Amino acid sequence: MKNPSVDTHLLPADRAGDEPLLAVDNLHVEFQTRQGVVRAVNGVSYSVNAGETLAVLGESGSGKSVTAQAIMGILDMPPARIPKGEVRFHGTDLLTMRDEDRGQIRGRRIAMIFQDALSALNPVFTVGWQIGEMFRVHQGMSKRDARRKAVELMDRVRIPGAKSRVDDFPHQFSGGMRQRIMIAMAIALDPEILIADEPTTALDVTVQAQIMGLLAELQQESDMGLILITHDLGVVADVADKIAVMYGGRIVEHASVFDGYRAPAHPYTKGLLESIPRVDLKGQELYAIKGMPPNLLDMPTGCAFHPRCPYRKENCVTDVPPLYTVSDTRGSACHYWREVLDDGSR
Amino acid sequence: MTAPAEPILEVRDLVKHFPLNYGVVFKRQVGAIKAVDGVSFDLRKGETLGVVGESGCGKSTLAKLLMALERPTSGSVRINGRDITTARGAELKRMRRNIQMVMQDPYTSLNPRMTVGDIVGEPFEIHSDVAPKGGRRQRVQELLEVVGLNPDHINRYPHQFSGGQRQRIGIARGLALQPEIIICDEPVSALDVSIQAQVMNLLERLQNEFNLAYIFIAHDLSVVRHISDRIAVMYLGKIVELGNDAEIYDSPTHPYTQALLSAVPVPDPEGRETRQRIILQGDPPSPANPPSGCHFRTRCWKAQDICAEQEPALEARPGSAHPSACHFAEARDVVNAE
Numbered sequence: 001m002k003n004p005s006v007d008t009h010l011l012p013a014d015r016a017g018d019e020p021l022l023a024v025d026n027l028h029v030e031f032q033t034r035q036g037v038v039r040a041v042n043g044v045s046y047s048v049n050a051g052e053t054l055a056v057l058g059e060s061g062s063g064k065s066v067t068a069q070a071i072m073g074i075l076d077m078p079p080a081r082i083p084k085g086e087v088r089f090h091g092t093d094l095l096t097m098r099d100e101d102r103g104q105i106r107g108r109r110i111a112m113i114f115q116d117a118l119s120a121l122n123p124v125f126t127v128g129w130q131i132g133e134m135f136r137v138h139q140g141m142s143k144r145d146a147r148r149k150a151v152e153l154m155d156r157v158r159i160p161g162a163k164s165r166v167d168d169f170p171h172q173f174s175g176g177m178r179q180r181i182m183i184a185m186a187i188a189l190d191p192e193i194l195i196a197d198e199p200t201t202a203l204d205v206t207v208q209a210q211i212m213g214l215l216a217e218l219q220q221e222s223d224m225g226l227i228l229i230t231h232d233l234g235v236v237a238d239v240a241d242k243i244a245v246m247y248g249g250r251i252v253e254h255a256s257v258f259d260g261y262r263a264p265a266h267p268y269t270k271g272l273l274e275s276i277p278r279v280d281l282k283g284q285e286l287y288a289i290k291g292m293p294p295n296l297l298d299m300p301t302g303c304a305f306h307p308r309c310p311y312r313k314e315n316c317v318t319d320v321p322p323l324y325t326v327s328d329t330r331g332s333a334c335h336y337w338r339e340v341l342d343d344g345s346r
Numbered sequence: 347m348t349a350p351a352e353p354i355l356e357v358r359d360l361v362k363h364f365p366l367n368y369g370v371v372f373k374r375q376v377g378a379i380k381a382v383d384g385v386s387f388d389l390r391k392g393e394t395l396g397v398v399g400e401s402g403c404g405k406s407t408l409a410k411l412l413m414a415l416e417r418p419t420s421g422s423v424r425i426n427g428r429d430i431t432t433a434r435g436a437e438l439k440r441m442r443r444n445i446q447m448v449m450q451d452p453y454t455s456l457n458p459r460m461t462v463g464d465i466v467g468e469p470f471e472i473h474s475d476v477a478p479k480g481g482r483r484q485r486v487q488e489l490l491e492v493v494g495l496n497p498d499h500i501n502r503y504p505h506q507f508s509g510g511q512r513q514r515i516g517i518a519r520g521l522a523l524q525p526e527i528i529i530c531d532e533p534v535s536a537l538d539v540s541i542q543a544q545v546m547n548l549l550e551r552l553q554n555e556f557n558l559a560y561i562f563i564a565h566d567l568s569v570v571r572h573i574s575d576r577i578a579v580m581y582l583g584k585i586v587e588l589g590n591d592a593e594i595y596d597s598p599t600h601p602y603t604q605a606l607l608s609a610v611p612v613p614d615p616e617g618r619e620t621r622q623r624i625i626l627q628g629d630p631p632s633p634a635n636p637p638s639g640c641h642f643r644t645r646c647w648k649a650q651d652i653c654a655e656q657e658p659a660l661e662a663r664p665g666s667a668h669p670s671a672c673h674f675a676e677a678r679d680v681v682n683a684e
Contacts, residue, residue: 059538160628174629175401204400204565206626209609213625231539234568234611238618257615275543276613277572282591285550286572288543292508308540 005084006320008043011254013328019091020047021225022071022110022193027085029066032078038296040066042249044085045323048193048225055228055236055257057272058246059293064229067246068195070095071227072112073102089193108138111191115198117178121170127154127181128166134188153184157214176207180214187218194219195227200235212239233276237261242329245269248294248304251323254331265332265341267309303334311336354526354559355389355412355445360421362407366634379634381407382418383583386660391526392553394560396574396591398567398606400630404583405563409529412561413447414438425527443473446520450532452512456504462515463500466490469522476523489518492555494548510541517548521556529561534569546573567610571595579603582633582641585660589668597677599663599670602642608680624680640672648674 007026014020029041041063048054058064069075071087073094087094089110094102114120122130131153132146141149147166154162157180170178179199186194196215200208216239219226230236236243236257243260245253245268253266264270271289291308294300300307306316316335323331326341334340363378382404389395397405410416412423414430422429430441449455456465467486470477477485487497493514504512513533520528530549534542550573552558564570570577577594579587579602587600598604605624612621626645631637637644643653652673660671 059540176629205567205609206400206606207629209611209623209625212611213623232611233539233613237613237615238611240615261613261615272539273613275540277546277568282572285547286543288547289540290544292510293538293540 004320005039006043006250006322007084008045008251008323008333010045010047011329011331012325014047016328019088021049021090022227023047023086023088024067024071025086025088027067027070027087028083029063029070029075030081030083032081033297035297039249039299040080040296041070044246044249044251046244046251046254048227050192050225051219051223053219053226053228053239053241055230055240055243056246057231057233057236057243059231061248061293061296062246063249064246065197068112068197068227068229071195072110073106074112107134107191108189109191110193110195111186111189112195112197113179113182113186113199115201117175117182117202118170120182121178123170126167126169127173131181131185131188134185138189149188150184153188154181156187156218157181157184159184175203176210179203179207179211183211183214183218187222187224190222191224193225193227195229197229198231199228201230201232208235215239233272245272248299249296250304250333251331252305252333254323254329255326256329259330263341265326265330265337266305266334267311267336267340268305270340270343271308271310305334311339352391353388354391354426355561356422356424356427357388357412358386358422358424360385360408360411360423361419362404362411362416363419377634380583380636381633382411383633383636384421385580385583385585387578387585387588389527389559389561391559392557393576394553394562394574396570396577397561397563397580398565398570398577399580400565400606402582402630402633403580404633405580406531408580409447409531409561409563412527412529413445414442439473443476443523444525445527445529446523446525447529447531448513448516448520448533451536452509452516453536455516456512458504461501461503462490462495462507465504465515466518466522469519473523485522486518489521490515492521492552493518508541509537510544513537513545514548517545517552521552524556525558527559527561529563531563532565533562535564535566542569549573567595567607579606582630582636584641584671586642586672587668587670588660589670593666593668596679597666598680599666599668599675599677600642600672601646601648601674603670604678604680605645622680642672648672650674 009026024046027041027044031038031040044067056064128147128150131150135141135146135149151162151166159180200211240257242256244251247268253269274287289308294304302317302319303321306312321333321335323333324337326332360382361384362382363380365375366377367373368376399405411418418431423431433441463486466489467482470482490497495514534545562573571591576590578585581602587603605626608624638654639657640653643649658671658673660669662669663675666677
C-alpha cells in the first residue's frame with residue numbers, strides 16, 4: 001500500500017477534563033477488495049457531547065459514512081476490518097464489547113437515520129408496525145401498546161393525522177413524511193446519540209427546512225448529541241456547533257463552526273467555501289478546486305490533497321501531515337496551516 | 347443582458363395533463379394530473395432562464411415538452427418562430443437538432459456498453475448530414491477537447507471516468523449538433539461539491555463561446571442565481587413569479603418565492619440565531635386535485651377569500667416591475683433580512 005497508516009488522536013480540549021459522551025479515537029477501517037486493501041478510514045478521531053451537534057463534512061468516498069457505520073456496528077465484517085482504534089461511549093470501548101452488550105446500545109442509546117428513507121423502510125410492513133418494532137424488540141411491549149406508542153411518536157414528529165395514517169405503508173407517504181417516520185423510529189427509545197447520515201439530501205429545500213427544524217427541536221427536548229453527516233455547507237452553517245472536514249479517509253480539519261467558516265485552516269476547507277456561488281461575484285468564474293477526489297485504491301503519496309492544493313510545497317508530496325494543533329479546539333492536517341489561516345476565507 | 351435580442355424560444359399557454367384512468371378492460375378517465383398548467387415565457391439568444399421549484403411542480407415535464415418528447419395537451423412552443431408541437435417527421439427531426447438536453451445523472455444517462463466516441467458521435471448517426479462520415483471521429487475529438495476531456499480517451503467506456511468527467515461527456519453530446527438551446531435538467535446536483543464549480547464554469551464558458559441559450563432547471567437556488575439572467579419560479583404546474591436575478595432574489599413578491607428563498611440555508615454561521623425563516627407547513631397538494639383559485643393558498647399565510655375564488659394572473663402589479671401571480675404581491679427581502 002502506498003499510503004501509510006496515520007495515527008491521529010483527539011484534540012487537546014477533548015482529552016482534558018471529562019470523557020466525552022462519544023469519542024471516536026484513532027479509528028481505522030479497511031476493506032479487503034479484489035484490487036487490494038482499501039483504507040477507507042485512516043486515523044479518524046472526533047467526539048460529541050450531550051446536546052452538541054458535530055457536522056462531518058466530506059465528499060463521496062471521504063469515509064464519513066463508514067465511520068458512522070463503525071460507530072453503529074453495522075459494517076459487514078469481512079470485507080471490512082477494524083485494525084486499530086476505539087469508539088468509546090461513556091468511556092467504554094464499543095469495538096471490544098460482546099455482541100449482546102452492543103445490541104443493547106445499538107438503536108436504543110445510539111440511533112441512526114439514513115439518507116434514502118424509501119429504501120431504508122420495509123415496503124411490506126405498515127409504518128406503525130415498523131415504528132412499534134422498536135418497542136416490541138427492545139422492550140418486549142405488546143402489539144397493542146407498541147401501536148399506541150407508534151401513534152404518539154408520529155404525533156411527536158408532526159405527521160398530520162397520525163392516528164389514521166399509522167396503518168399506511170411507506171409508499172403512501174411523501175419523501176419528507178418518510179424521513180419523519182425514520183426519525184420517529186430513531187428517537188423511539190430516547191437515544192443519547194443520533195447519527196444522521198445525509199438526512200435531507202434527497203429532499204426539497206422547503207421540506208429540508210422542516211426536517212432540520214424538527215431535529216433541532218427534538219435535540220433540545222432530550223439533550224441528544226447529534227452527528228450530522230453531510231456535504232451541504234449551508235445546512236452545516238445553520239445547525240452545527242463544531243465541524244470535522246474529511247478528505248481521503250482522514251479528518252483534515254477540526255474547528256468550531258464559527259472559526260472554520262471565518263478562517264479555514266486547511267486548503268480543502270478553504271476551497272470548498274470559496275467554490276460556493278456568491279451574489280457579488282455573479283458573472284465571474286467560480287473558484288473551483290482543480291482535479292478530482294482521490295481514488296482510495298491509488299492514494300497520492302504524502303498529503304492526499306497535494307495534487308489539488310494551491311499551497312503545495314515539496315514536502316507535501318512525500319510527508320504525510322499529522323493533525324497539527326492550531327488551538328485547543330482546532331486541528332488541521334496541513335503542513336502550511338499557518339499560511340492558509342492567515343489568508344482567511346476569501 | 348436584457349438586450350432586445352430576438353426570442354429564440356417562445357412558449358405560450360403550454361398545458362400538459364396526464365389522464366388518470368380507472369378500470370382494466372373499459373378504461374375511463376377519472377381525472378388528470380395537471381403537470382404543466384398554462385406556462386408562457388420567452389427565451390432570447392444567449393440568455394439563461396433558471397427554473398426553480400419543488401419536486402412535482404412540473405419542471406421536468408416542461409423540459410420534455412420543450413424537447414417535443416411529450417405532446418402538450420394545448421399551447422405552443424415556437425423555436426425561431428416555428429411550432430415544434432405540431433411538427434412531424436423530417437421537420438421535427440430538423441427542429442430537434444436545435445434544442446438539446448443535458449441530463450441530471452451522469453451515471454445512468456450514458457450507455458455503459460458504448461465508448462465515449464460512440465456516445466458523443468451518436469447524434470451524427472441520426473443527423474448524418476451534419477458531419478460527413480469520414481470526419482466524425484475528428485469532430486468528436488474536437489468536442490471532447492472543448493469540454494476539457496483528453497481527446498485520446500475517445501475509446502474509453504463511461505465507467506473509466508469520474509462523475510464530473512461523465513457530466514462533461516453528456517455536455518459534449520449535447521453540443522454535437524451545434525444547437526442554439528440547451529436544456530440543463532439539474533446538471534450539477536449529482537456531483538461532488540468540489541466538482542460542481544468546475545462544471546458550472548464549463549457551462550458558462552460554452553455559453554459565451556457558442557452564444558447558447560440555456561434553460562437551467564435546478565433546485566439549488568444559489569447555483570441558479572449564479573448562472574441565470576432571468577428566473578422562473580414554478581409551483582404546481584404554473585409559473586408564479588418571473589424576473590431577473592435581482593428582482594427574484596432581492597425583492598421577491600410572491601409568498602412562495604419568499605418561503606423558498608428563506609428556506610435555503612445560508613453558508614455562513616454568523617448571525618444564524620437572528621435569521622428569520624418562513625417555514626411552510628405540509629407538502630404541496632396533489633397536481634391531480636389542485637386547490638381552487640390560487641394553487642398556493644392552502645400553504646399561504648396571506649390567503650384570504652379572494653384567493654380561493656379567483657386565480658391570480660401572472661402580471662406586474664403596483665410597486666413591483668416584474669410579474670407575480672399573487673393578489674397580495676408585495677416585495678420583501680428575505681435573504682438579506684435581519
